[in-house]
Amino acid sequence: MLLLLAFACPSPAPDSGSPPGGGAELTYYHDAKPILDRSCVRCHTEAGTAPSFADPADVVALASAIAGYVGAGTMPPAAPDPSCRDYENSDRYVLADSDRETLLAWAEGGAALGDPADQVDGPGPLASIGPFDVELRGEPYQPEFGADGNDYRCFALPVGNESVVYLTGLEALVDRPEIVHHVVLFEPAAVSESQRVPEGFSCSGFGEAGWTVVGAWASGGTPLWFPEGAGVPLRAGAELILQMHYFNSFDGADQIVDQSGYGLLTADSVEREVSTLPYGPTGFSIPGGSDDYEVSDTSRYRGGDAQILAAFPHMHETGVGFRMSVEGESDQCLVDMNGWYFHNQLLPVFNEPMSLTSGDKVTTTCIYDNPDSQDVTFGEETGNEMCFGFVWLVPAE
Ligand code: HEC
Incomplete structure (x- = not known):
């Protein structure tokens, strides 16, 4: 439907000064880049599994694929619908109709590169919520994948607090995302001596009775932070369980050593407990x-x-x-x-x-x-x- 609209749009005559809509006037630097920066480059980086959008020439070469995926609604990937309940930064995860139309019109209009002097930058990937008050990490660990490719490893990690503190923000610090399937931070009712070992221990993906979830990350995951005056209480001398789920999906994955963890923001007191x-x-x-x-x-x-x-x-x-x-x-x-x-x-x-x-x-x-x-x-x-x-x-x- 949108693709048809873009095709049906007559190209404006050169120098006609007509408003945008004829994609031939739109350029990568001026029109496509700010949208791609905001909605795509958190995944389309040199480090990720998605083709990188870092080089403008690569983006232009992908223009018809971009139109295909964006037109079909498969990119950016599905995210919670903000019209159900709006959430922080939803405009980065859900493409506005006007931005979708601009990308399609740009691609269908010939995907011009334009003049770097006209460059408009979008907001780029979200910044970390750090610096953190506490960083929890286990020892470097090389997963031992089972026959089904999974390995669950848990680390009991002391927060180092002498009195009660409140968690006001949490962010997973994922070291080797290519093998990390998920990370969960639990607060256990108790930690046994056999669990309190630097190399961590093998554990179940559901955790154990008495463990409550404090934070969770899976691929694409985002930080969690609470409104002013709210936080998760942690008793004095708290230990948290960092649960790593590793998954073996490519040759050589079993050679990788990971040291993921969690960054915590803390406060000495809050008005409301989360x-x-x-x-x-x-x-x-x-x-x-x-x-x-x-x-x-x-x-x-x-x-x-x-x-x-x-x-x-x-x-x-x-x-x-x-x-x-x-x-x-x-x-x-x-x-x-x-x-x-x-x-x-x-x-x-x-x-x-x-x-x-x-x-x-x-x-x-x-x-x-x-x-x-x-x-x-x-x-x-x-x-x-x-x-x-x-x-x-x-x-x-
Ligand atoms: C959450 C991560 C994520 C976001 C956000 C994202 N992509 Fe992707 N994209 C991927 C991954 C991973 C692939 C490769 C695997 C696949 O094709 O599904 C991909 C593949 C593509 C491809 C196919 C490339 C090819 O080689 O044919 C296109 C085109 C594309 N994305 C465009 C976009 C555009 C445009 C946006 C923003 C509007 C976007 N993507 C946002 C993860 C993402």
Whole structure:
């Protein structure tokens, strides 16, 4: 539809001074670059798996592919829909219609490079929320992949706090993203002597009884920070569990040594304490050969009046859609993703927190396509599926 519009647009006569819309006037430097900087270069870098957009000549050579992917809506990859509930930096993750039309018109109009003197830069990748008050890292570790390619390694790491502190921001510091499938930071009820070892210990992807999720990162993941005056309490002398899930997906992955970790921002006191809750169905199975197969769970929230600050949708690679909503006095959309790209697992921090009252129903729905003949079952391994929506909440003001 948009492609057709772009084709139907007559090219303006040279020097006609007509408004933009005829793509022949649009240039890489002036029109395409600011959009690509904002919405694409966090993945399309020299370091990533996506072709780099660093060299303008490469971008021009990819122009028709850019028009194809952007026109089909496959790039940028699916992200939570801000019209469900808007979140910080959503304009970087979801392409505005006007930007999509500009990219298409530029590509269809001949993908001119233009004059570097006209260069308009976009905002580029998000800055780190550091410098951090605390950096937690295990010892350098070379994964020992099982036959199925997975290795879960946990490190019990002391925060170094002599009295209670509050986490006000967290960012995964991923050392070797090519082998890191996910990172989860847990707060354990207790740490045993056998776990308190510098080389870490083998652990389950679900964690253990008594471990609560504090932070989570998967490919494409973003930092988490809380509004002024809110934070996750950590008792004096706290130890956190850094859980690394490594996955072997290419030759030589087993030679890589990783030292990922978490950067923490802390405060000595807060007005409101942040807690986390996991929602979503477990124990399901996705039949082989199914399309748009939905699994869903509705649970009642039981707790004091609260506000949801952020949510983290998590599925594996057969996911194609994700929804989370809260039904109380009214129906409210929390997260809506019409699509899913495993390497783009954002953690939306909402612009307006959502109110939650005891008895409200929280519904989490995941949608999958399973073209294989085998069923895909719920589980922690990469070849299994999960359907989680983790939420971060604070008591209502
Ligand atoms: C979350 C990461 C991410 C973002 C953001 C992203 N891409 Fe991609 N893109 C990828 C990856 C990974 C690939 C390679 C694998 C694939 O084709 O799916 C890719 C492939 C492509 C390709 C195919 C390249 C080829 O060799 O044919 C095009 C074109 C493209 N992206 C355009 C864009 C544009 C334009 C944007 C921004 C509007 C964008 N992408 C944003 C990750 C991303």
